[in-house]
Amino acid sequence: MSAARTLVKEDGVLFIEMLNPLRYRHGAEQFSTARRLTPSIVLHSVIDVDWVHQSLNTINTIVDSSDIIGVYDEKLRFVYPSELELMAAASGFTVEILRSDWRGSPLESWSPGLAAVLRAE
Numbered sequence: 001m002s003a004a005r006t007l008v009k010e011d012g013v014l015f016i017e018m019l020n021p022l023r024y025r026h027g028a029e030q031f032s033t034a035r036r037l038t039p040s041i042v043l044h045s046v047i048d049v050d051w052v053h054q055s056l057n058t059i060n061t062i063v064d065s066s067d068i069i070g071v072y073d074e075k076l077r078f079v080y081p082s083e084l085e086l087m088a089a090a091s092g093f094t095v096e097i098l099r100s101d102w103r104g105s106p107l108e109s110w111s112p113g114l115a116a117v118l119r120a121e
Contacts, residue, residue, distance in 0.1 A: 031047055041063070042062070056078060057073070100114060
């Protein structure tokens with residue numbers, strides 16, 4: 001988060017969107033998601049969760065109605081909501097918004113995602 005602070009000007013904002021680990025902490029160590037990007041293109045992700053290192057290893061496949069367009073992998077680290085607030089404060093940000101999605105749904109332990117707006121101080 002300290003690196004993000006160098007990219008954001010004074011009083012600027014940082015947007016964060018991620019999986020809500022509270023929902024999955026007692027569940028499977030692998031799951032998949034599918035999200036429609038356009039009417040004919042779908043992103044399918046297979047996600048391996050490493051609870052010890054708080055990381056996600058993801059293989060993403062983008063397909064259209066007739067073929068695979070691309071495959072790429074990601075390794076991401078996740079944080080719990082309370083950690084996000086502590087890391088933000090230590091890096092000179094305040095958490096303005098902490099919700100489960102960009103529509104403003106409340107963040108609950110069963111929410112699939114987390115959306116946050118952090119403001120640089």
